[in-house]
Amino acid sequence: MDVDAFVLAHQDTWTRLEQLVKRRRRLSGPEVDELVELYQRVSTHLSMVRSASSDSVLAGRLSSLVARARAAVTGAHAPMWHEFARFWTVSFPVVAYRAWRWWLATAVAFFAVATVIGIWVGGSPEVQSALSTPQEIDHLINHDFASYYSENPAGSFALRVWVNNSWVAAQCIGFAILLGIPIPWVIFQNAANLGVVGGLMIHAGKADVLFGLLVPHGLLELTAVFLAGAVGMRLGWTVISPGDRPRGQALAEQGRAVVAAAVGLAGVLLVSGLIEALVTPSPLPTFIRIGIGVAAEAGFLAYVVHFGRKASRAGETGDVADAPDMVPTG
Known part of the structure; x- marks a missing residue:
């Protein structure tokens, strides 16, 4: 044929x-x-x-x-449970899976920026003095950084973290309407913040505190932000290079797929927020807290690869308009 x-x-x-x-x-x-x-x-x-x-x-x-x-x-x-199951086994994971190149590129760029800024800040007393006073830096290193995770009740802290992280992800997705142009700046700001704090903490010999508090929730949290940035920028690129489809059709299909990503990421960030509120400040040994964060990250990646690859091979795109609201009655 x-x-x-x-x-x-x-x-x-x-x-x-x-x-x-x-x-x-x-x-x-x-x-x-x-x-x-x-x-x-x-x-x-x-x-x-x-x-x-x-x-x-x-x-x-x-x-x-x-x-x-x-x-x-x-x-x-279709009953509600069928639509719910389809979303979590098809719509969301296939969007994440199909955007893996954008996702990976965003992660690499983020950590490259954070590392360069961290080395710059940690190795330059002049930069540190320009950022803040020695007393304020000392207070950040020895008090503020650790107390941030334990000074509020777990429930209210989890809600605040979820709202904040969801807002970052929502910015990445929302900026897609501007062809994704502002998204690199949002990602850069977060990478710069991490680089500054990381540089100061590591320079002060507090690397164990830094990674012990960031890794448990940060792996999943940053992955969600990378995915949000990826699908937002991919939507913008669709306008520039729609492939063999009409530009309007390609934009509409990718735009509806982004809706699936936005809803799914809210759930992922909720899990990350709960880890940040309940696990990060807990008295558990550091290796256990880090192990929980690594397990959560590995579980999410395995979920995306398993269900996303399966749905992609079946021709799914994550377009919410493709989701059937009817089921055969036989």
């Missing part, structure tokens, strides 16, 4: 079926008949692709379209 010719011949049919599926609640009588006819036609196309082609991407795309069309034709409203 000549896949390119096949796609060119039937692309309009698939696009029309997708439009009808998305408008399934507002279809007229003739449009319902058209939906049924196109569903049958595209089902045939899927069978042809599966039998005569090894293109798994095209097969996954048509399989998803046929499944949603079948649900629209013969289904009933």
